[in-house]
Amino acid sequence: EVQLVESGGGLVQPGRSLRLACTASGFTFGDYAMSWVRQAPGKGLEWVGFIRNKAYGGTTEYAASVKGRFTISRDESKSIAYLQMNSLKTEDTAVYYCSRGYGGSYWGQGTLVTVSS
Amino acid sequence: DIVLTQSPLSLPVTLGQPASISCRSSQSLVYSDGNTYLSWFQQRPGQSPRRLIYKVSNWDSGVPDRFSGSGSGTDFTLKISRVEAEDVGVYYCMQGTRWPYAFGQGTKLEIK
16 A cells, blocks of 8 residues: 655744655655645645656756755655755745655645744 | 646535536646646545546546546646535646646635
8 A cells, every 4th residue: 555654844943944754655666756745724735846766867846936945855765755944934834745756646644844933 | 837727716516516627727738748747636624635637537546437637738627527525625736747837726616
């Protein structure tokens, strides 16, 4: 059974950093890109970015709103995708979801990140 | 950047009646490989998004066949043939043709 479990969310002050993890199981992690999508409270879905699998160079793409502040990486040995978030702003407050592929058929339950002083 | 515009944004529907959601793209969503990467997602209250349809008209596993997707180029539609109580939630279209990928604003379906 495919499972994606996000962790690492919490309350953080503006300007600080946080790292989210997406732990995958039930499929061959290395065969898939992994994506991050966020949802601010009461708002719609917003793409954060994704990381391609090794066969496609393991390269990344980011939304303009997070480029230069967020970094997506992956650990193939642990089947984990990470979202490193630096210089956090209040507008980064959201539930962060990871997804297999490019917004595919499997999503995690999400982890809430609250940026507030 | 590609912008997706959904209509209506609010959709009150009587149980057993059909429903239709439109998604219009600011640019063609046909990719260089000939595929059109337009998906539809359902988000029930308090839940994660669930993909219903991919590449315009293909059902994801377990999706009831009362849901159907159609369209081409820049105009797409999600139809529900007979709305059931479990269909309440917000529906999003999403383009995965050109980065930055994007979601529509969402359409909130409620039971009248």
